[in-house]
Amino acid sequence: MxxxxxxxxxxxxxxxxxxxxxxxxxxxxxxxxxxxxxxxxxxxxxxxxxxxxxxxxxxxxxxxxxxxxxxxxxxxxxxxxxxxxxxxxxxxxxxxxxxxxxxxxxxxxxxxxxxxxxxxxxxxxxxxxxxxxxxxxxxxxTIDNDLPLTDTCPGFGSVAKYIAISTREASLDVVSMCETSTKVFILEVMGRHAGWIAASAGLAAERDSDGPHIILFPEIAFDRTKFLARVKRTVKRHGHCVIVASEGAQYADGRFLADSGITDAFGHRQLGGLAPGLAEMVKSELGYKYHWAVADYLQRSARHIASQxxxxxxxxxxxxxxxxxxxxxxxxxxxxxxxxxxxxxxxxxxxxxxKVANREKKMPRSFISRDGFGITQAARDYLSPLIAGEAYxxxxxxxxRYVRLKLEPVARKLKTAFKV
Incomplete structure (x- = not known):
């Protein structure tokens, strides 16, 4: 047989x-x-x-x-x-x-x-x-790193590396221009219910003045007043403010800041427009010049800087x-x-x-700073080894150089087709 x-x-x-x-x-x-x-x-x-x-x-x-x-x-x-x-x-x-x-x-x-x-x-x-x-x-x-019973999820470490590097590089750009130009930079990253990707941006900061100065997690209810106050205080102290926001940032009642009103094939709410929404909030309330970016597919396809x-x-x-x-x-x-x-x-x-199916692993509160805008040393200890090594x-x-497979089909054996 x-x-x-x-x-x-x-x-x-x-x-x-x-x-x-x-x-x-x-x-x-x-x-x-x-x-x-x-x-x-x-x-x-x-x-x-x-x-x-x-x-x-x-x-x-x-x-x-x-x-x-x-x-x-x-x-x-x-x-x-x-x-x-x-x-x-x-x-x-x-x-x-x-x-x-x-x-x-x-x-x-x-x-x-x-x-x-x-x-x-x-x-x-x-x-x-x-x-x-x-x-x-x-x-x-899953790049979201939200599967239970596994310390980390393959795909996450490379996204974390990309986001940490991108945050550091963008922060240097903003610092060099903040005297006469951009005061606030916002990077929107993936993460519907868990803030692991946003948290990885925190690895970019080695000193108090380094970005990101604010991280928005799905696990921490968004408070407009506290957010704007932190932005204003950061700009006054450092001359600029770098923000990394998880797409799943939500209000205390569970509403997503970026809910598009559409659901996908899995019944999940489609999210989009968080970064420009936050930027407009900052502009209208504080008057700061801003720039924003959405990592989107770039973060999950960045094989050129993958984690070993x-x-x-x-x-x-x-x-x-x-x-x-x-x-x-x-x-x-x-x-x-x-x-x-x-x-x-x-x-x-x-x-x-x-014990895995339909369950999510969110960021533990011990990984998020007391004020809700950053990561703790425990988070750094967890995240750091996951981005280690350069697999160029x-x-x-x-x-x-990326491989292209032939993708030769197997001959069909059934007479009937099936519509999905």
Whole structure:
């Protein structure tokens, strides 16, 4: 009987190192030929399975797969599609089962964040509810760093490094111009409910006068009066004020400052326009000249300045997912476990998806300064090793060299199509 094939897919917002996890999966599976057949990737995530749009990674060269280590974004395409419960949408589960059977797939590796963990958990239950043997392993990835039971989430360390560097460089720019020009600079970063990315900007400050002078966290209710007072006091003291604001900044009643009034496929409120909104607030109330920027996709795609720690961990969780599957495990997630002691050490642990799916890890209050506008030494101790090391890609003609896969499709075996 031929070895079962594996299905790997990327989900949600991508990162600078998600492809390193793909590399870990594919290389480890190739090292276990005979136990695992081929690794098929879903074109655009779980949608690729539903539409029977599979990519044959065995057609990619060893060098191309290795090149994923230094290539940002999702090499196979990602999506935002959350499976409903079996009772709500049985057709999708039946379709998955049909596709998996047709292609002899017995291993499911889903690389994503909290909603992806929920999807992976539901897929893992196919074995029990629909009588099909399937092992599902979730591979953690989220720049928001908000998955529980893992010390950090692959993808976060590189974003943190990019934001800390960008904040430091922008701060120097503002300092050099504040006498006659910009007094206030605002950088908007990602982070809907957890302020980990915004917190990483705090690493840029080594002295009291260094930016960022104000960090806005989702975990701390926004107070307009206190915010404006801090801006005014900072400009009076230092001549300028650098602000880093998490997109999820919200009022005490839970309303987002940047709520666009639109929801996405996962039911999340779409956010946008925080930085210009804050800038206008500062201008109208204090009269300061300002500039603002939104890191947006730049922060999560910045492979040119990725963290070596982050890259190593992203590869490790991908490789561990395959090892877990070969050990017969199901409905689990490889996680990062931080060692004790002053020197940073980490190893791979294991977390049950029942305790990961649909749960968020927010910033502990002990990581946020008493006034709510900065980070503490405990936060610095946590964050600093995650941005350590420079994992530069190879360059050609002044630009990074990123791999482009062939993405050769697997021949369809089913006669029926499926609309997603």
């Amino acid at each position: 031929p070895a079962k094939n594996a299905f790997y897919a990327q989900s949600g917002g991508v990162s600078a190192v998600i492809n390193a996890s793909a590399c870990g999966v594919i290389e480890t599976a190739r090292a276990h030929r005979g136990k695992i057949g081929k690794v098929y990737a879903g074109r655009n995530g779980i949608i690729g399975a539903l539409r029977e749009e599979l990519i044959d990674t065995s057609r990619e060269s060893k060098a191309a797969i290795r090149g994923l280590l230094s290539t940002p974004a999702g090499a196979f395409g990602s999506c935002r599609h959350k499976l409903q419960s079996l009772d709500e949408n049985r057709a999708e589960y039946e379709r998955l089962l049909e596709v998996f059977k047709a292609h002899n797939i017995g291993y499911f590796f889903y690389n994503g964040g909290g909603d992806s963990a929920d999807t992976c958990l539901k897929v893992s239950q196919l074995s029990d509810t629909m009588g099909y043997p399937l092992q599902a392993i979730h591979i953690p990835k 720690t982050d890259l190593d961990q992203a590869y490790a969780v991908g490789a561990a997912a395959v090892e877990f599957a070969l050990q017969g495990k199901n409905a689990v997630m490889p996680c990062i476990v931080r060692g004790s002691g002053k020197r940073y050490r980490w190893h791979i642990g294991e977390a049950p998806l029942q 890609p190879d360059y050609r003609n002044g630009l990074p």
